[in-house]
Amino acid sequence: MKGVIFNAVEEAVVSLYNEETWDDLLDAAKLDGHYTSLGSYDDADLAALVGAACPMTGHEPNDLVRVLGRHAFPHLASRYPELVDQAEGTHDFLRRVNDIIHPEVLKLHPDAKPPAFEFEDREDNVLRITYKSARKLGILAEGLIIGAGDRFNEEVTVTIVSGLGEEVTVFDVRAVKLATST
Numbered sequence: 001m002k003g004v005i006f007n008a009v010e011e012a013v014v015s016l017y018n019e020e021t022w023d024d025l026l027d028a029a030k031l032d033g034h035y036t037s038l039g040s041y042d043d044a045d046l047a048a049l050v051g052a053a054c055p056m057t058g059h060e061p062n063d064l065v066r067v068l069g070r071h072a073f074p075h076l077a078s079r080y081p082e083l084v085d086q087a088e089g090t091h092d093f094l095r096r097v098n099d100i101i102h103p104e105v106l107k108l109h110p111d112a113k114p115p116a117f118e119f120e121d122r123e124d125n126v127l128r129i130t131y132k133s134a135r136k137l138g139i140l141a142e143g144l145i146i147g148a149g150d151r152f153n154e155e156v157t158v159t160i161v162s163g164l165g166e167e168v169t170v171f172d173v174r175a176v177k178l179a180t181s182t
């Protein structure tokens with residue numbers, strides 16, 4: 001997995017807890033934590049961090065990965081500010097991740113394996129997203145989707161239709177603009 005994902009997870013841990021917690025996690029997971037954004041690291045490191053963080057935070061693994069994904073979103077999004085600004089909302093942005101951002105990642109890093117998404121419009125405000133990846137990290141995708149909702153000031157509700165923890169996970173993502181206070 002590319003280092004940028006580990007950097008985003010570090011930012012999430014620091015924003016939710018603090019630097020010391022990140023250092024404690026690295027110690028508990030027996031990792032040195034020198035993740036450069038362009039480097040590639042073992043996926044097992046991510047699993048080790050999650051394994052160490054569950055007893056420390058009291059979260060179940062899925063809840064923890066979802067929360068980390070949500071709070072990792074701003075770090076990833078900060079790499080593509082113009083695409084974020086151009087997007088009309090969460091659904092539109094998620095299509096751009098699949099059509100532009102992840103293909104761009106692949107062009108820059110041929111060793112990367114970002115997930116593939118398929119989209120299907122459902123009823124009003126609901127987009128069905130099919131996540132496909134051998135990494136089985138649909139729960140991370142769910143957290144990132146919720147993080148995108150925060151960015152676009154939308155109330156996002158993700159319903160798992162099928163396949164959580166599998167190579168193909170189907171979500172229904174309802175996104176409703178929140179009223180802005182004046």
Ligand code: HEM
Pocket residue numbers: 001002003004005073076077078079080094097101102105111112113114115132133134135136137138140141142144145148
């Ligand atoms: C906002 C800008 C984003 C950037 C710059 C970005 C970039 C990346 C990169 C570099 C990877 C690592 C791929 C690898 O090392 O093989 C990755 C993986 C991933 N991305 Fe994105 N991403 C972004 C947004 C999103 C969003 C919004 C979602 C949620 C739908 C998402 C879902 C995932 C997931 C779940 C993975 C883990 C790998 C996997 O499941 O196969 N990403 N992304």
